[in-house]
Amino acid sequence: MANESKKNKGLIIGICVAIVVVIAIVIAVVLGVKGGGLGDSYFVSDDTKYVLNMDASDMSFDDEEYAPTKVHLVYTYSGEDVTGLKAYYEYENAEAAKAAFDYVNETQADSYKSIVMDGKYIILEAKEDEYKDITPDDVKQQIEFMEMLKNMNTSTEGESNDEETEGEEIVDTGEGEIIDDTEETVEE
16 A cells, blocks of 8 residues: 555656646746737836837838837936836737848947847847936926827827818929819709
8 A cells, every 4th residue: 555655646746747847838938929028018117117109100210121010118217317228129920020130130230239139029229328318307208298299190180081071182283382173063
């Protein structure tokens, strides 16, 4: 009986170890797919950083082939000093990020303190000269202004799409004047 008890104990320990290994592998795969733990929850302002989140359509890029889907500007600060600035370029997947990472490393490596890839993100760390003369209050005001502009654009886009413009034609003469060539229809 004692011999059988030792066999069962060894089997139970073996099963427990196997379960722990499987759980560890699943966690590693999930974190690898999500980009090493980076995600929407990181890109939120708090008491150590200010974050500006933008869609790629809010920015222009020299080479649209390597344009990200989103850009997150993260300014870290302590007291009255901005201590760092990183741009997180977010791509659809790790493959697209890798192609863009290679391109940025070849063409713009000297422009940044560091360039790192983390899953579907390319992280561009700015040199200190880029942020040394600004304060956290400056950053906060810039972010609030940019968000206000985004909100204004969103609300005006919705308003302009609600109006019907059937039968209207706007003509640009190329000489700085615009002619409204609207045909009026009279119902009898």
